[in-house]
Amino acid sequence: MYVAVKGGERAIDNAHAFLAEERRGDPTVPDLSIAQIRAQMALAVNRVMAEGSLYDPDLAALAIKQARGDLIEAIFLIRAYRTTLPRLGHSNPVDTGAMAAVRRISATYKDLPGGQVLGPTFDYTHRLIDFALAAEGDAPEAPRAAPLGPVPRVTGFLDREGLIEDEPASDTPPRDLTREPMELPADRALRLQALTRGDEGFILSLAYSSQRGYGRTHPFVGELRIGEVAVEMDIPELGFAIEIGEITVTECETVNQFTGSKTQPAQFTRGYGLVFGQTERKAISMSLVDRALRWAELGEENTGAPVQDQEFVLMHADNIQATGFLEHIKLPHYVDFQSELELVRALRSGLREAAE
Amino acid sequence: MSNLSSFSRAQSLGLLARAPAERLAALFPEAAAHTVLRGPETGAVMVRGRQGGTGAPFNLGEMTVTRCSVRLACGTDGHAYVQGRDKAHARRAAVLDALLQTAEAARLTAGVLAPLAAEETARRATRAAKAAATKVEFFTLVRGED
Numbered sequence A: 001m002y003v004a005v006k007g008g009e010r011a012i013d014n015a016h017a018f019l020a021e022e023r024r025g026d027p028t029v030p031d032l033s034i035a036q037i038r039a040q041m042a043l044a045v046n047r048v049m050a051e052g053s054l055y056d057p058d059l060a061a062l063a064i065k066q067a068r069g070d071l072i073e074a075i076f077l078i079r080a081y082r083t084t085l086p087r088l089g090h091s092n093p094v095d096t097g098a099m100a101a102v103r104r105i106s107a108t109y110k111d112l113p114g115g116q117v118l119g120p121t122f123d124y125t126h127r128l129i130d131f132a133l134a135a136e137g138d139a140p141e142a143p144r145a146a147p148l149g150p151v152p153r154v155t156g157f158l159d160r161e162g163l164i165e166d167e168p169a170s171d172t173p174p175r176d177l178t179r180e181p182m183e184l185p186a187d188r189a190l191r192l193q194a195l196t197r198g199d200e201g202f203i204l205s206l207a208y209s210s211q212r213g214y215g216r217t218h219p220f221v222g223e224l225r226i227g228e229v230a231v232e233m234d235i236p237e238l239g240f241a242i243e244i245g246e247i248t249v250t251e252c253e254t255v256n257q258f259t260g261s262k263t264q265p266a267q268f269t270r271g272y273g274l275v276f277g278q279t280e281r282k283a284i285s286m287s288l289v290d291r292a293l294r295w296a297e298l299g300e301e302n303t304g305a306p307v308q309d310q311e312f313v314l315m316h317a318d319n320i321q322a323t324g325f326l327e328h329i330k331l332p333h334y335v336d337f338q339s340e341l342e343l344v345r346a347l348r349s350g351l352r353e354a355a356e
Numbered sequence B: 001m002s003n004l005s006s007f008s009r010a011q012s013l014g015l016l017a018r019a020p021a022e023r024l025a026a027l028f029p030e031a032a033a034h035t036v037l038r039g040p041e042t043g044a045v046m047v048r049g050r051q052g053g054t055g056a057p058f059n060l061g062e063m064t065v066t067r068c069s070v071r072l073a074c075g076t077d078g079h080a081y082v083q084g085r086d087k088a089h090a091r092r093a094a095v096l097d098a099l100l101q102t103a104e105a106a107r108l109t110a111g112v113l114a115p116l117a118a119e120e121t122a123r124r125a126t127r128a129a130k131a132a133a134t135k136v137e138f139f140t141l142v143r144g145e146d
Helices: A009-024 A034-040 A042-052 A057-066 A071-082 A154-160 A188-196 A200-211 A280-293 A310-316 A319-330 A334-355 B009-018 B021-027 B087-099 B105-132
Strands: A087-090 A100-105 A220-235 A240-259 A267-276 B034-050 B057-072 B077-083
Touching (some): A034 A042, A034 A057, A042 A057, A042 A071, A042 A200, A042 A267, A057 A071, A071 A319, A087 A220, A087 B057, A154 A220, A154 A240, A188 A267, A188 A280, A188 A310, A200 A280, A220 A280, A240 A280, A240 B009, A240 B034, A240 B057, A267 A280, A267 B057, A280 A310, B009 B077, B009 B105, B021 B087, B034 B077, B034 B087, B057 B087, B077 B087, B087 B105
Parallel strands (some): A087 B034, A240 B077
Antiparallel strands (some): A100 A220, A220 A240, A240 A267, B034 B057, B057 B077
């Protein structure tokens, strides 16, 4: 229970002024520009876009500045902003097969058409602090090579031989958790929407738990690709579809252990991750969690692992919902507490009287 | 876009949407007389993906988009949908879309669309070339006695 309490207005105004000053920090240090954050804190910007569920790098960079680098607070700002936008429609599903990939690797095939393309990765760096970065300086230009050919889907190779479960295309309009409350059980489309905007740390830990044995899925990264895809939308006033922009996404397809029976030949199964921006850890985690949540349709045993429990996963993946409920407990609960205080006193005095 | 001298209406609208706003403004600073029919208005478009890359659609998340519709003095309408929140960008693209349906088309194709397409192609080629340089070239070490 909450009670309106007056008298905090001046304190709140002054707290906000103090916050603004602290945000700016030492005034002898140059102010950060949005362009600097967008360009040089790009992976933070990507995370804010993915979990804010709104692709707009400039806005995400501004939110990071306003939130003093607190990414969940920045995500909160983006979520609040998006509620003010009218919905102009939906895009056609992006064609990740036609991605202009800057990174594309497979852990299942060494030599594959299109090759292993490492791209701008932290992998194989030594994770040693690079003190040279503390001094200002321009990075040397990256080497170039003759462009590569097409990069066909790895799961496509398996699909042609019937070695992996089918992923039948359809045009069924997906349910949208931003337009209707989430109802359980949620179908796969709704689960993927919740996972792609879910908290990276939570999704990562769930994926890790499944690797450690809590609902095992035996994943191989069939393919991981990062790059730009065109976003195309049907425009009613034109009567045809146009490209309205380009976004960077990370896609992960895992190849997992089998289904099959005496009558049905064994097949690999799929897990899928697709996330805004260069967000590799999140996309891999998402594909593991997606796969684990499919236990029922694949006829697997429910071992009671958290990652297999849709309600547990979907109702706790959103860091803005979680933060809202968590942080509300710091708001005044004076009356609730008074009543508990009286109860404790009554219990204690009852015990004392009984003892006497 | 292999042919830089002609663009379908959908191709030019895509090119105008993807173009950096400041570059478009530099190439097309003029403001042909027009009335605004709608907007410019910023909203969100829900971007969809497909399960497994090829299967049933799901909602990936929204992106900001600004749209605008204009009418020229001659009565030709132009429409634009551009990524982001830049209203001047959307309006400029809508005016260009209208003008590209008039006798101005050839001049604007050469003066605006062709350079935008060439620059976009160059930008993409540069990124693709840098990615290509990170392709792993495997070689096998000879093992054993013979």
